[in-house]
Amino acid sequence: xxxxxxxxxxxxxxxxxxxxxxxxxxxxxxxxxxxxxxxxxxxxxxxxxxxxxxxxxxxxxxxxxxxxxxxxxxxxxxxxxxxxxxxxxxxxxxxxxxxxxxxxxxxxxxxxxxxxxxxxxxxxxxxxxxxxxxxxxxxxxxxxxxxxxxxxxxxxxxxxxxxxxxxxxxxxxxxxxxxxxxxxxxxxxxxxxxxxxxxxxxxxxxxxxxxxxxxxxxxxxxxxxxxxxxxxxxxxxxxxxxxxxxxxxxxxxxxxxxxxxxxxxxxxxxxxxxxxxxxxxxxxxxxxxxxxxxxxxxxxxxxxxxxxxxxxxxxxxxxxxxxxxxxxxxxxxxxxxxxxxxxxxxxxxxxxxxxxxxxxxxxxxxxxxxxxxxxxxxxxxxxxxxxxxxxxxxxxxxxxxxxxxxxxxxxx
Amino acid sequence: xxxxxxxxxxxxxxxxxxxxxxxxxxxxxxxxxxxxxxxxxxxxxxxxxxxxxxxxxxxxxxxxxxxxxxxxxxxxxxxxxxxxxxxxxxxxxxxxxxxxxxxxxxxxxxxxxxxxxxxxxxxxxxxxxxxxxxxxxxxxxxxxxxxxxxxxxxxxxxxxxxxxxxxxxxxxxxxxxxxxxxxxxxxxxxxxxxxxxxxxxxxxxxxxxxxxxxxxxxxxxxxxxxxxxxxxxxxxxxxxxxxxxxxxxxxxxxxxxxxxxxxxxxxxxxxxxxxxxxxxxxxxxxxxxxxxxxxxxxxxxxxxxxxxxxxxxxxxxxxxxxxxxxxxxxxxxxxxxxxxxxxxxxxxxxxxxxxxxxxxxxxxxxxxxxxxxxxxxxxxxxxxxxxxxxxxxxxxxxxxxxxxxxxxxxxxxxxxxxxxxxxxxxxxxxxxxxxxxxxxxxxxxxxxxxxxxxxxxxxxxxx
Numbered sequence: 001x002x003x004x005x006x007x008x009x010x011x012x013x014x015x016x017x018x019x020x021x022x023x024x025x026x027x028x029x030x031x032x033x034x035x036x037x038x039x040x041x042x043x044x045x046x047x048x049x050x051x052x053x054x055x056x057x058x059x060x061x062x063x064x065x066x067x068x069x070x071x072x073x074x075x076x077x078x079x080x081x082x083x084x085x086x087x088x089x090x091x092x093x094x095x096x097x098x099x100x101x102x103x104x105x106x107x108x109x110x111x112x113x114x115x116x117x118x119x120x121x122x123x124x125x126x127x128x129x130x131x132x133x134x135x136x137x138x139x140x141x142x143x144x145x146x147x148x149x150x151x152x153x154x155x156x157x158x159x160x161x162x163x164x165x166x167x168x169x170x171x172x173x174x175x176x177x178x179x180x181x182x183x184x185x186x187x188x189x190x191x192x193x194x195x196x197x198x199x200x201x202x203x204x205x206x207x208x209x210x211x212x213x214x215x216x217x218x219x220x221x222x223x224x225x226x227x228x229x230x231x232x233x234x235x236x237x238x239x240x241x242x243x244x245x246x247x248x249x250x251x252x253x254x255x256x257x258x259x260x261x262x263x264x265x266x267x268x269x270x271x272x273x274x275x276x277x278x279x280x281x282x283x284x285x286x287x288x289x290x291x292x293x294x295x296x297x298x299x300x301x302x303x304x305x306x307x308x309x310x311x312x313x314x315x316x317x318x319x320x321x322x323x324x325x326x327x328x329x330x331x332x333x334x335x336x337x338x339x340x341x342x343x344x345x346x347x348x349x350x351x352x353x354x355x356x357x358x359x360x361x362x363x364x365x366x367x368x369x370x371x372x373x374x375x376x377x378x379x380x381x382x383x384x385x386x387x388x389x390x391x392x393x394x395x396x397x398x399x400x401x402x403x404x405x406x407x408x409x410x411x412x
Numbered sequence: 413x414x415x416x417x418x419x420x421x422x423x424x425x426x427x428x429x430x431x432x433x434x435x436x437x438x439x440x441x442x443x444x445x446x447x448x449x450x451x452x453x454x455x456x457x458x459x460x461x462x463x464x465x466x467x468x469x470x471x472x473x474x475x476x477x478x479x480x481x482x483x484x485x486x487x488x489x490x491x492x493x494x495x496x497x498x499x500x501x502x503x504x505x506x507x508x509x510x511x512x513x514x515x516x517x518x519x520x521x522x523x524x525x526x527x528x529x530x531x532x533x534x535x536x537x538x539x540x541x542x543x544x545x546x547x548x549x550x551x552x553x554x555x556x557x558x559x560x561x562x563x564x565x566x567x568x569x570x571x572x573x574x575x576x577x578x579x580x581x582x583x584x585x586x587x588x589x590x591x592x593x594x595x596x597x598x599x600x601x602x603x604x605x606x607x608x609x610x611x612x613x614x615x616x617x618x619x620x621x622x623x624x625x626x627x628x629x630x631x632x633x634x635x636x637x638x639x640x641x642x643x644x645x646x647x648x649x650x651x652x653x654x655x656x657x658x659x660x661x662x663x664x665x666x667x668x669x670x671x672x673x674x675x676x677x678x679x680x681x682x683x684x685x686x687x688x689x690x691x692x693x694x695x696x697x698x699x700x701x702x703x704x705x706x707x708x709x710x711x712x713x714x715x716x717x718x719x720x721x722x723x724x725x726x727x728x729x730x731x732x733x734x735x736x737x738x739x740x741x742x743x744x745x746x747x748x749x750x751x752x753x754x755x756x757x758x759x760x761x762x763x764x765x766x767x768x769x770x771x772x773x774x775x776x777x778x779x780x781x782x783x784x785x786x787x788x789x790x791x792x793x794x795x796x797x798x799x800x801x802x803x804x805x806x807x808x809x810x811x812x813x814x815x816x817x818x819x820x821x822x823x824x825x826x827x828x829x830x831x832x833x834x835x836x837x838x839x840x841x842x843x844x845x846x847x848x849x850x851x852x853x854x855x856x857x858x859x860x861x862x863x864x865x866x867x868x869x870x871x872x873x874x875x
Contacts, residue, residue: 303829
């Protein structure tokens with residue numbers, strides 16, 4: 001592995017503030033150290049490449065992964081599932097994403113996400129009610145973590161009595177994305193594998209049951225299938241469910257936690273949000289620009305030699321698109337390092353762009369808007385107990401592992 | 413040395429905008445944004461404040477939106493004098509005044525003309541006045557047609573299968589109405605997208621139950637004793653019973669009021685330079701008269717320096733912003749309006765988008781997806797370069813092809829892409845109709861080049 005700026009980006013020591021490294025990286029918009037990936041860090045280049053049909057998201061088009069420290073290992077194969085649509089190109093991608101979208105959003109289910117508002121609000125209220133001692137709150141463990149899993153259970157249609165088991169599997173899988181150097185790797189791997197198996201078996205059983213007795217939940221709708229695309233195979237459905245679970249989980253935790261951290265560092269904005277909950281909408285957009293939960297996309301590879309800024313990136317190379325760097329590119333955003341929820345020009349890369357742009361975006365936005373505006377309203381004079389907080393290991397899905405705060409009380 | 417006249421204009425000058433629709437409004441807002449503190453007058457022939465047109469042929473006809481609820485959102489307060497419901501009637505360039513139809517004259521220091529287009533009427537005036545015969549351009553048109561459709565006519569005839577006509581037919585089918593579309597060309601949308609794509613659009617219409625008749629002209633409309641339309645006569649000798657007729661034959665530019673003024677205005681629009689300054693009839697650029705939106709014709713480097721005029725939503729906004737900027741800028745700070753044409757349509761459940769000028773293309777290749785699935789990207793080539801692109805339900809890739817157009821990339825595309833199918837390897841003739849035959853250009857758009865986007869890099873062919 002190289003010793004340069006990429007390893008610094010991956011180095012845990014820089015997790016709390018990778019932005020100066022991105023600034024450095026932008027001086028070489030197409031960065032390549034000879035053996036590693038081609039790294040793209042400026043807004044316009046990333047934006048173009050996300051719409052470039054010569055780039056594949058299918059790892060089978062990678063020529064070699066040697067030299068790419070983020071190249072995927074055998075992880076997913078342990079579950080022996082076909083790749084999810086996140087890692088497929090059209091037409092397979094389009095077919096699976098379209099089918100998944102049918103029960104989730106327009107045109108067939110235009111009100112799905114909005115109809116979840118009440119349920120989401122109840123989850124948020126319940127979690128805040130149970131925060132306990134206002135003097136010592138870990139906002140990650142007590143709020144940001146349980147929230148999205150409870151929500152995804154509702155969305156997929158996991159019965160309430162199974163939620164506890166589901167939470168455990170989901171947590172183990174999410175933790176596997178974020179290796180802890182102190183843990184025994186073999187032990188971890190076994191735990192992860194077991195969780196995958198158990199979750200897979202559980203979901204397969206649930207799918208079977210929903211085929212017979214379909215309900216209004218997404219799993220039922222996907223299992224039954226409609227229209228010209230027909231239905232997903234059980235294996236495709238399992239891949240899709242696993243994708244929704246992982247992608248819709250870890251990222252939302254980080255969006256909410258990064259959001260609260262940013263608000264606590266900008267008390268005037270926190271105050272504004274308390275007085276004016278509607279500010280949550282532009283605020284979450286600015287947050288997705290300023291502290292995106294997905295910092296970079298490590299899985300694009302050109303199908304042919306392509307030229308970016310006069311540099312030829314050979315067919316089959318691995319590439320990283322550093323979304324978080326593009327979001328802070330001063331060539332695109334005025335005062336890019338400033339958090340400004342009143343910013344008007346905010347076409348960020350926080351949810352990606354192009355055909356792989358975040359599938360769960362409408363839900364993630366709503367979750368973060370509700371969570372942050374309720375926290376701002378109910379926590380009385382909240383303060384950070386440590387700044388920066390301890391971060392997760394993961395450089396790609398970046399966010400605090402804990403967010404310890406104190407406040408004077410919790411408003412009803 | 414600062415231009416004191418310009419400073420004075422910004423502080424206390426008089427700017428008049430003729431045309432109170434999308435381009436006029438956005439231009440006026442931009443002027444205020446740029447610190448124009450003088451008097452601002454907006455003149456519009458309709459009695460309404462600026463409203464949005466794209467919904468008129470879509471959600472309004474489906475009964476999902478009211479025609480009077482499509483007012484354009486305001487970006488900022490304008491503090492303007494509105495002269496609505498009175499068309500401009502004449503221009504005196506020497507005296508710097510605009511004459512209104514009610515006899516008033518309005519003096520200006522700078523004039524912006526954004527009078528747009530109107531629907532081309534049915535050529536037989538008496539037939540066009542029959543009850544049940546409509547055109548669709550204005551808010552009143554939209555409301556009247558929506559009412560007529562809601563009343564449940566037995567058959568609607570749409571004359572002309574351009575974008576508006578096709579969207580109207582789509583709305584009729586969605587409402588469960590019987591609809592016949594009569595098109596002089598070989599298929600719907602052929603004027604804008606050519607015969608290859610027109611064939612796909614034709615299949616789409618027929619699958620959705622449209623009685624599509626191509627290669628045919630409506631020779632006359634017939635009314636009953638009460639003056640209501642009851643039938644149409646077609647060039648193949650047949651007669652079609654129908655109780656609603658929508659004439660959708662494209663648009664005419666609103667330039668007649670400038671006749672005799674000395675401005676370079678005519679049926680094809682008002683010629684202007686890349687900075688939106690109008691030409692006079694001698695080909696000399698004016699200093700105080702600017703043009704924006706559907707009525708403007710300006711030369712474009714990417715398209716052979718042809719004078720292009722486009723009825724595109726995004727173009728109207730971008731051009732208005734550029735015109736307003738240039739009106740209030742020193743000559744060295746003016747910027748060109750170098751947009752890449754882009755438009756959008758929604759019909760029969762399909763989202764259609766296009767960039768560039770497909771109708772300049774002689775060849776087309778299906779770069780991604782497949783026509784059989786109605787999900788594809790077609791790329792148009794002209795003299796060995798990429799000149800346009802269209803997507804059916806595949807718009808997320810379009811930006812890439814827009815960049816190929818901007819870079820005058822070679823055609824056929826020399827590389828492969830994701831989702832390239834077997835029929836996408838070879839270009840075929842794009843099959844545009846003879847340009848001397850009138851056709852319908854694209855009429856409704858929602859996307860376009862914004863000055864916030866990256867500037868065009870123009871690479872002449874062969875480099």
